[in-house]
Amino acid sequence: xxxQCAKFALFALLLTPPALGQPAPSSVTIPPNFAIDAVFxxxxxxxxxxxxxxxxxxxxxxxxRLVQQLPAAGPRFSWDLRLARDAGNVFSSPDGTIYFDPQxxxxxxxxxxxxxxxxxxxxxxxxxxxxxxRYLFEKSLQQSQSxxxxxxxxxxxxxxxxxxxxxxxxxxxxxxxxxxxDAQSLLLMAHAGFHPDFVPALHHLLQAQPGQFDxxxxxxxxxxxxxxxxxxxxLFVAAQREFDRLWPDRYASPGGNPPIVVYAxxxxxxxxxxxxxxxxxxxxCQNLSGSVEVVLRWTPLHSGPAxxxxxxxxxxxxxxxxxxxxxxxELPASDVQTEISVLDDNGSLLSRFLTPRPLH
Numbered sequence: 001x002x003x004q005c006a007k008f009a010l011f012a013l014l015l016t017p018p019a020l021g022q023p024a025p026s027s028v029t030i031p032p033n034f035a036i037d038a039v040f041x042x043x044x045x046x047x048x049x050x051x052x053x054x055x056x057x058x059x060x061x062x063x064x065r066l067v068q069q070l071p072a073a074g075p076r077f078s079w080d081l082r083l084a085r086d087a088g089n090v091f092s093s094p095d096g097t098i099y100f101d102p103q104x105x106x107x108x109x110x111x112x113x114x115x116x117x118x119x120x121x122x123x124x125x126x127x128x129x130x131x132x133x134r135y136l137f138e139k140s141l142q143q144s145q146s147x148x149x150x151x152x153x154x155x156x157x158x159x160x161x162x163x164x165x166x167x168x169x170x171x172x173x174x175x176x177x178x179x180x181x182d183a184q185s186l187l188l189m190a191h192a193g194f195h196p197d198f199v200p201a202l203h204h205l206l207q208a209q210p211g212q213f214d215x216x217x218x219x220x221x222x223x224x225x226x227x228x229x230x231x232x233x234x235l236f237v238a239a240q241r242e243f244d245r246l247w248p249d250r251y252a253s254p255g256g257n258p259p260i261v262v263y264a265x266x267x268x269x270x271x272x273x274x275x276x277x278x279x280x281x282x283x284x285c286q287n288l289s290g291s292v293e294v295v296l297r298w299t300p301l302h303s304g305p306a307x308x309x310x311x312x313x314x315x316x317x318x319x320x321x322x323x324x325x326x327x328x329x330e331l332p333a334s335d336v337q338t339e340i341s342v343l344d345d346n347g348s349l350l351s352r353f354l355t356p357r358p359l360h
Contacts, residue, residue, distance in 0.1 A: 036135060037094035042095070044093050044097075048082070056105075059105070059115045062112050062116050062119060064079075065193070066123055066189070068192070069188055069192050078095050078096045079097075081119070083100050089101050093126075094132065096126050107205065112254065112255050113258075114198055117194070118202060134173075174222070175221065175223045182228055183235045187238075187239055192254065193243075193246070194255035195253070195255055196239035197261050200236070200261050201259040201261050201350075203229055204225070204350060207351065207352070260285065263285075263286075264351060264353060265284075267279050278326075279296060279323065279325075280321045280322070281296070282320070282321055283313065283315050283342070290314075291312045293310055294311050294322045294342055296324045296340055298338045298339070340352070
């Protein structure tokens with residue numbers, strides 16, 4: 001169990017943005033008397049409280065354990081966890097109330113580690129007062145003169161605001177804020193006894209859900225799941241070392257053994273003179289003791305039934321290649337959508353992605 005000194009060090013990390021490559025477009029300082037976020041939280045609570053219910057016991061226990069890692073001398077929040085159909089997936093209110101849509105709660109199910117990955121991210125947002133940071137940054141964009149361009153004569157009064165430039169700056173700021181919350185949640189999980197690998201496991205599970213590949217609903221305020229994993233790789237390693245230091249017997253930790261995490265690369269494909277297509281899918285697996293099943297599925301974009309091929313692999317090397325051979329009549333060179341899924345040996349979905357281009 002972390003000491004009180006370790007708790008204060010962790011709390012300092014939660015308040016200090018880690019180095020993640022590209023810095024945020026602007027630093028934001030929250031004034032001491034700033035209270036608009038508290039007003040917003042009260043309004044949201046009055047609207048959602050009558051239409052929500054307390055979360056089940058397991059996620060509430062996970063949340064309590066995560067919050068216990070924060071020092072008692074830190075800012076006070078009214079930590080609460082509720083299921084609300086109007087929540088729109090998951091979001092945290094500035095007062096410490098975290099709202100989950102029931103569908104997301106069903107997806108996380110009885111896995112305490114997945115709940116810890118989701119909740120620690122939201123707890124980091126609350127402790128960092130990210131709602132206030134976003135509000136103040138948007139206000140600074142609205143008031144900034146740097147994005148205004150004089151039209152015609154420099155002495156003229158007319159000006160034009162670069163709305164697209166403002167939107168790009170805001171998107172970069174929000175994406176960086178999400179990555180900072182991700183990074184800081186990793187150490188919070190490690191201290192609470194939940195292996196950091198539950199974070200990429202959660203990312204892959206969310207990425208595999210229907211609609212995640214629809215470009216029309218892409219949220220520019222959040223990085224794509226694969227981008228998050230790539231930018232957090234070094235921090236994953238550091239958090240895993242901290243977890244192993246605090247919890248040498250992984251199975252005895254509150255989150256239990258770390259989950260299976262599968263990283264799948266872009267497939268390579270080539271046709272031989274006979275017209276057969278060999279599709280090679282690179283995999284990297286972590287924490288796997290058995291096998292995983294790889295499913296290559298293709299669906300005609302216009303008409304026709306979906307087809308699929310399946311293969312088990314132990315994924316024993318860092319660069320495992322799973323190969324499928326498909327005839328030209330089975331998989332045409334174009335007009336198909338190709339999807340690759342990876343399941344554990346119980347048939348549970350671990351990851352799913354669409355190939356970025358047609359297989360030839």
